[in-house]
Amino acid sequence: MTTDEHQELARGADEVRECDEAGLRLIYLGGLRLPAGCTPAQLDALLCLTQHAGYLTRLFLAQQVTCGKPVNWTGTVHLFGRNWFMFSWNNVSAAQRPMQVLLGHLDALR
Numbered sequence: 001m002t003t004d005e006h007q008e009l010a011r012g013a014d015e016v017r018e019c020d021e022a023g024l025r026l027i028y029l030g031g032l033r034l035p036a037g038c039t040p041a042q043l044d045a046l047l048c049l050t051q052h053a054g055y056l057t058r059l060f061l062a063q064q065v066t067c068g069k070p071v072n073w074t075g076t077v078h079l080f081g082r083n084w085f086m087f088s089w090n091n092v093s094a095a096q097r098p099m100q101v102l103l104g105h106l107d108a109l110r
Contacts, residue, residue, distance in 0.1 A: 001027065001098060008099040013045075021079050025049045027098055028080075035110045038067040046084055047102050049094045052077075057092045059105035060084030067109045 001009075001018045009016045014031030027047040034041055043065070048058040064073055064085050072088040092104035 005098050008097065009047075009102065012099075012102070019080070023050070024052060024079075026079070029102075034065060035067065035106055038065045038109055040065065046079060047098060047105070049098065049101060053086075055090045057094050057101050057105070058086060059089070059102065060086055065109065069110075071108060 006016055009027065009029065012033050013029040015028065016030075017028050019026050019028055025048070027049065029045040029047060031042050032045040034043070040063070044062040046060040048060060050057070052058045060077055060079070061084060062082075065071070074086050074088045076083040076085055078084075087108060089105055089108035092101055094101060096104075
């Protein structure tokens, strides 16, 4: 991740760091601010920039959220010693900046 990409993500999260586990390229987003109307409004997340379980990219959340529309929760994944919740939202390509990938996934919560 470049310095510019890190700074873009840092506008929406308290902590941003790139990490790898289980062969996945991940970006930890501590205190990610979610779209208006979501509860909670802020939580920890992992942005997965590699394919996982048939999805081009994924956004794993520290807990399930409620928002303006129903979200199709599909299970959990265990990474970095904790469980992360997954929702079904596919076809967000990794061939773009990490911020664009994140925004693509956050569209599911708007």
